[in-house]
Each structure stands twice: as structure tokens, then as C-alpha cells.
Amino acid sequence: MKLFRTIIHPEPSQSKIGYQTPVLFMGSCFTENIGNKLTELKFPVIVNPLGVMYNPVSVCKGLEILLEQKEFIDSDVSFYNEQWFSFYHDTEFSHTDKEKCLSGINDSIKRASLHLKNAEYLVITFGTSRVYRYLKSGNVVSNCHKIPAREFERFRLEPDEIINTWTELISKLQKFNPKLKIIFTVSPVRHWKDGAVENQLSKSTLILAIHQLKEKFKNADYFPAYEIMMDDLRDYRFYADDMLHPSKMAIDYIWEQFVQTYFEARTIDICKDIEKIILAKNHRPLNPGTREHKKFCQTRIDYIQDLQAKYPFIDFIKELNFFQSE
Structure with a gap:
């Protein structure tokens, strides 16, 4: 009987992830869906040491912070709505006490920087090519921390901007850790704020940039999480109630594909x-x-x-x- 669906079988990777393979996960909340499964199964992994990041520029900046093992000081954090925070970190690091905020940030950076030095895999998930630039500093931020929208410029990155930024970063990563392999993915979560057309433009920008990087670097790979969701699990029954996030069943299915691709x-x-x-x-x-x-x-x-x-x-x-x- 003919199957009424298109099944995607990613090509098994020649290099595998095992229980003695340190892995660092960084990126969107979908990174945590996969990374947390590995954590639960007791793999040597660290997941989002700076918190969730959605766009390629923020993930790049986060990795540069780890490469430098940057120590955050008073001038690196801001105060708003009775909280101290970093524009490069998620709200989980925010605190009413500045010293506790800085301590949490710096402890995580030290731990993750050492992990990156010894890691065999870096798994990156991009969620959107849309970014927020803080007007006062001119920097793209990872999190707006509920500061009014008028204080930010919002725009979509072009593929070349992502390619150029990441070409420089990957070269740095290769020097920092020559054995490091990179797995890129695009989050299957739909970013619906700007509508269907803009969501597709955003995801297409990410996919185009990643494939250009994959052609440039032998240590880069692509896992088709987005394509599995869009073209294999092509049904709203595989979405959560918001119709934007994958359901648990969908995440488990994509996880199984990841396992078959990268596990012995x-x-x-x-x-x-x-x-x-x-x-x-x-x-x-x-x-x-x-x-x-x-x-x-x-x-x-x-x-x-x-x-x-x-x-x-x-x-x-x-x-x-x-x-x-x-």
C-alpha cells in the first residue's frame, strides 16, 4: 500500500556521539528539547549556558564570550524593573542582587568555556533571522528583558551577514578546539509574530546561510529537524495547542531521527x-x-x-x- 506521507531519513553520520563525547548545545528552545534528553540520559552535555538564544548573531556572540572566557563586571549588566541583567543572557540569570547576577553569569561561563575546549560536538539551533538591536549601544541583544520596544530596532538578517559572521567564528572555534564538529539545525517552531510569509523568509534565510557554511567547512553538518517537521510530520496533530510549537510526540519523533543519525x-x-x-x-x-x-x-x-x-x-x-x- 502506498504511504500517504513523505518520510525523511537523514543520512547516518560517519562520526558518532557516545557516552564519552562531550557536547555543547546552544540556541533556541528546540535546542533544549534535544539537549535535555541527552542530559536526562546522562551524556556529558551542557545546554544553553547563557540561556535560550534565537538568532545567529546572538548565538555567535555567546560563543565568543565562551571563547574569551569573558568575566562580566558591573559595567556589563544593566538595571531595569528592579532586576540586574545582561543583554547577552536569558532572564534565568537576572537577579535583584547585582553580585548574585554576576556570580551566576560568570560561573556558567567558566564551566561552559572549559566544556567547549574539550567538546567533540557543538549543536547549534537557529530559531529566527530576525534580531533586536538596542539603540543605545548599537548591539544585537539575546533578550530584551521587557524594555519598551521603542528602544530597539528590529530587522531581518541577510544570508551574507550570517555567513560572514559565522565564517569568522568557525575559524576561531577551529583554532580553539581543532577536534570540534558542528551540527546546525533550524528550529521547527514557527515564529508567527510577522505572519506566514515572514516566517518562511526568516527560516529560508537561516537554511540558505547554514548550507553555505556547510559547504565551506568540513567539520559542519546539518540535521534537518525543520524539514522533518514540515515535510514528514505534515499535520497539525503534531503541534502543541498553540499550533506553533511541536508536540511531545513530534519532539520524540525528531529525537529518534537524531539518535539514528548520530548514535552507534x-x-x-x-x-x-x-x-x-x-x-x-x-x-x-x-x-x-x-x-x-x-x-x-x-x-x-x-x-x-x-x-x-x-x-x-x-x-x-x-x-x-x-x-x-x-
């Missing part, structure tokens, strides 16, 4: 073993404290200890502590 069979087997622990940990007992529940926990402790012996390169301390405290 052994890595997939390890994931399955760890998923059993995750399911057990998320299980809510009907009668905690009973002999039956204690037996359940001991069985899980024995299983985790077996996994620790089998995979000594994975840290299961949190999981052991969880079941031992039950």
Missing part, C-alpha cells in the same frame, strides 16, 4: 538501560515505606550497581542516593 548501536543500548532507571525514578509508589516498596527500591539499587560496574564512565550517584533515601 551500543550507545542506543546504554540509553535503553538508563531509561529503565528514569522510569523507575519517576514511578510514584502507592504505599511508600512498605516492605513492598523497599523491595522495589533495593531491586533498583542492585540494577544501578550492575550498570555502574558495566559502564564505569557514567556517574549514577544521584540515582543511587535517590533509591537509598526512599
Whole structure:
């Protein structure tokens, strides 16, 4: 029987992500959809160390901050609406106390900079080619922090602007970490503020720029998350209630495609073993404290200890502590 859909099968990558492969994820909220799955499965990853970023210029600036291991000082943060914040960081770093704001920012930069130095993969997700430039500084910002729109200029980047900016950055990254490989993706989340036509123009700009970069650099790859959503999962049942974000089912489907593209069979087997622990940990007992529940926990402790012996390169301390405290 003929299938009434077009199935996309990304070509398997020659180089793979494993449990001893440090990965850094940066970009839009879709980056977190994939990155957080890897975190949960205990891969050595860091996800969005400066918070969510949607446009190529902001992601580029964020990586430059990590390359420099920049230390933020008083003059690098601003104050508005009773909060100290950085225009290059998400609101999760904002704080009523300036020192706590700076401490959170600098601690994350130090940790992520070291991770980038040792990383084998950098996964980048662009969400939009539209940017906000703060008029007072002339700089493109990652987050407007609810400052009035009149204080920003909003415009769409041209492909050449993205290509030129990222050509320079990738050259710096290659010197900083010669073994680093880059996976570009475009977020399947639709940016509807400016309507359907502008959304397509924005996404097309990103895709065109990425493919030019992929042709320039041998260490660059493209994972078609956007195309899987648009042309494979071509149905509103794969969207969340807002009809803009992918549903959990869609994210899981794209995740499976990512796994098949970048994971070896052994890595997939390890994931399955760890998923059993995750399911057990998320299980809510009907009668905690009973002999039956204690037996359940001991069985899980024995299983985790077996996994620790089998995979000594994975840290299961949190999981052991969880079941031992039950």
C-alpha cells in the first residue's frame, strides 16, 4: 500500500556521539528539547549556558564570550524593573542582587568555556533571522528583558551577514578546539509574530546561510529537524495547542531521527538501560515505606550497581542516593 506521507531519513553520520563525547548545545528552545534528553540520559552535555538564544548573531556572540572566557563586571549588566541583567543572557540569570547576577553569569561561563575546549560536538539551533538591536549601544541583544520596544530596532538578517559572521567564528572555534564538529539545525517552531510569509523568509534565510557554511567547512553538518517537521510530520496533530510549537510526540519523533543519525548501536543500548532507571525514578509508589516498596527500591539499587560496574564512565550517584533515601 502506498504511504500517504513523505518520510525523511537523514543520512547516518560517519562520526558518532557516545557516552564519552562531550557536547555543547546552544540556541533556541528546540535546542533544549534535544539537549535535555541527552542530559536526562546522562551524556556529558551542557545546554544553553547563557540561556535560550534565537538568532545567529546572538548565538555567535555567546560563543565568543565562551571563547574569551569573558568575566562580566558591573559595567556589563544593566538595571531595569528592579532586576540586574545582561543583554547577552536569558532572564534565568537576572537577579535583584547585582553580585548574585554576576556570580551566576560568570560561573556558567567558566564551566561552559572549559566544556567547549574539550567538546567533540557543538549543536547549534537557529530559531529566527530576525534580531533586536538596542539603540543605545548599537548591539544585537539575546533578550530584551521587557524594555519598551521603542528602544530597539528590529530587522531581518541577510544570508551574507550570517555567513560572514559565522565564517569568522568557525575559524576561531577551529583554532580553539581543532577536534570540534558542528551540527546546525533550524528550529521547527514557527515564529508567527510577522505572519506566514515572514516566517518562511526568516527560516529560508537561516537554511540558505547554514548550507553555505556547510559547504565551506568540513567539520559542519546539518540535521534537518525543520524539514522533518514540515515535510514528514505534515499535520497539525503534531503541534502543541498553540499550533506553533511541536508536540511531545513530534519532539520524540525528531529525537529518534537524531539518535539514528548520530548514535552507534551500543550507545542506543546504554540509553535503553538508563531509561529503565528514569522510569523507575519517576514511578510514584502507592504505599511508600512498605516492605513492598523497599523491595522495589533495593531491586533498583542492585540494577544501578550492575550498570555502574558495566559502564564505569557514567556517574549514577544521584540515582543511587535517590533509591537509598526512599
